[in-house]
Amino acid sequence: EAQVTQNPRYLITVTGKKLTVTCSQNMNHEYMSWYRQDPGLGLRQIYYSMNVEVTDKGDVPEGYKVSRKEKRNFPLILESPSPNQTSLYFCASSRDGYTEAFFGQGTRLTVV
Amino acid sequence: RKEVEQDPGPFNVPEGATVAFNCTYSNSASQSFFWYRQDCRKEPKLLMSVYSSGNEDGRFTAQLNRASQYISLLIRDSKLSDSATYLCVVTSTTDSWGKFQFGAGTQVVVTP
Numbered sequence: 206e207a208q209v210t211q212n213p214r215y216l217i218t219v220t221g222k223k224l225t226v227t228c229s230q231n232m233n234h235e236y237m238s239w240y241r242q243d244p245g246l247g248l249r250q251i252y253y254s255m256n257v258e259v260t261d262k263g264d265v266p267e268g269y270k271v272s273r274k275e276k277r278n279f280p281l282i283l284e285s286p287s288p289n290q291t292s293l294y295f296c297a298s299s300r301d302g303y304t305e306a307f308f309g310q311g312t313r314l315t316v317v
Numbered sequence: 318r319k320e321v322e323q324d325p326g327p328f329n330v331p332e333g334a335t336v337a338f339n340c341t342y343s344n345s346a347s348q349s350f351f352w353y354r355q356d357c358r359k360e361p362k363l364l365m366s367v368y369s370s371g372n373e374d375g376r377f378t379a380q381l382n383r384a385s386q387y388i389s390l391l392i393r394d395s396k397l398s399d400s401a402t403y404l405c406v407v408t409s410t411t412d413s414w415g416k417f418q419f420g421a422g423t424q425v426v427v428t429p
Contacts, residue, residue, distance in 0.1 A: 236415070238417070240419075245325070245421060246421060247321075247404070247419045247420055247421035247422060248361070248404070248419040249419075250416070250417070253416070293358060295360060295361070297417075299415070299417075301415060302408065302415030302416060302417070303348060303349045303408050303415035304349070304415075305351070305363050305366070306361075306363075306406075306417055308360035308361050308362070309360060310359070310360050311358070311359065311360050313358075
């Protein structure tokens, strides 16, 4: 079954404690991206990756890091989380960034 | 101005009625267009792609108007299960890769 898997689904953490949200896809997609979704603002792109070792900033990259060492994985790293990063996060993959995007189930992050 | 704009609604629709709503986009070079459905805080899922000639999928009809830069979605014979937020998605070009731009969503509530 084609899918994008994110973990964890829910996370409560404290300010400043580094965390990683994992994302994995089994569709051999080149393109992967991370979004955050906040009420009234829709999905905003954090980072995206066009291929292994190729990443670029999206619209709201501050406070986040990513890496793409393998085609299937695209983890999101928060080195020093702050309360304004409390949000619902989605990972997505697409063959090329033009065709259908498949989303992970989301990670609800709360930073206290 | 946001790149993709939608009326947030909610559109309250009696069961069996027809509802239609639009989405406008600002980038005239946009290449691909989609409607996604998102149930309460779950991952977005593709409802349908939108083609230049317009397309229909069961009770759903999507239209694209490139001259006026909007896409539309019409739902006929609304079902209670159609209650959701509908996201307009437009892709633009970043170098040779696409970039998804999301509207904030239009909420539809179908009532008995």
